[in-house]
Amino acid sequence: MTQRTLAIIKPDAVAKNVTGKIIARVEDVGFTIVAAKMIHMTDAQARGFYIVHKERPFYASLCAFMTQGPCMPMVLEADGAIQKWRDLMGATNPANAAPGTIRKDFASSIEANAVHGSDAPETAAFEIPYFFASLELCPR
Numbered sequence: 053m054t055q056r057t058l059a060i061i062k063p064d065a066v067a068k069n070v071t072g073k074i075i076a077r078v079e080d081v082g083f084t085i086v087a088a089k090m091i092h093m094t095d096a097q098a099r100g101f102y103i104v105h106k107e108r109p110f111y112a113s114l115c116a117f118m119t120q121g122p123c124m125p126m127v128l129e130a131d132g133a134i135q136k137w138r139d140l141m142g143a144t145n146p147a148n149a150a151p152g153t154i155r156k157d158f159a160s161s162i163e164a165n166a167v168h169g170s171d172a173p174e175t176a177a178f179e180i181p182y183f184f185a186s187l188e189l190c191p192r
């Protein structure tokens with residue numbers, strides 16, 4: 053089933069100049085990039101995006117990290133896009149990420165872990181319109 057997921061190339065990966073390498077992996081495994089843009093989030097925007105984590109001890113630090121520089125949200129489309137992108141990202145903690153995953157190769161720490169991906173259809177349904185209006189999505 054064709055599905056969409058919200059991916060973000062996080063500020064650590066943008067700062068390392070590896071956006072192109074990450075996008076190449078996205079295309080190589082067959083995703084269609086339906087939308088993409090570079091943004092620099094405010095604290096309020098990061099807090100809203102990660103609202104599900106507001107009770108977690110790392111919430112404030114995570115929001116500070118996500119606002120330290122630009123990031124690149126994208127909408128990716130594929131059969132089973134949500135799980136397919138999570139598989140390509142690898143485990144949250146790069147120490148546990150499988151060889152060949154983006155986090156294994158580009159993440160610096162459990163927090164500065166290079167990429168984000170929606171974890172369920174309901175999450176994608178919140179996250180995609182958080183960053184993109186319908187007019188910014190380019191299906192083909």
Ligand code: ADP
Pocket residue numbers: 105110114143144162163164165167168169171
């Ligand atoms: P994922 O991004 O793999 O879905 P989570 O949803 O659990 O992981 O966490 C959201 C983000 O919060 C992670 O990608 C990471 O940037 C950060 N994070 C998660 N756990 C920790 C932690 N223990 N310490 C610091 N930051 C964390």
Ligand code: MG
Pocket residue numbers: 169171
């Ligand atoms: Mg998550």
